[in-house]
């Protein structure tokens with residue numbers, strides 16, 4: 555868990571304490587720190603492919619990390635195309651990696 559998390563930053567110092575929570579990606583539990591984005595939690599946990607492109611099904615992950623490029627979109631609690639780099643994680647969120655444009659839930 556959190557293989558990529560920076561615990562001691564050379565300028566910012568040690569990582570402050572934070573509550574932990576669990577959310578699920580494709581049914582697998584992932585731990586996160588309260589107050590961080592979905593993408594930050596996934597990168598910390600070692601995830602690289604958040605979605606696949608529509609035509610070539612090429613993997614995409616975090617690119618801009620500021621909500622501009624859409625490379626990080628995933629289906630979050632049934633809503634496709636959510637930019638995970640600017641969306642805060644919540645307890646028990648159900649997230650799916652997205653293939654292509656995603657599917658909207660049928661009403």
Ligand code: FES
Nearest residue numbers: 617619623624639
């Ligand atoms: S990484 Fe570019 S919108 Fe999220």
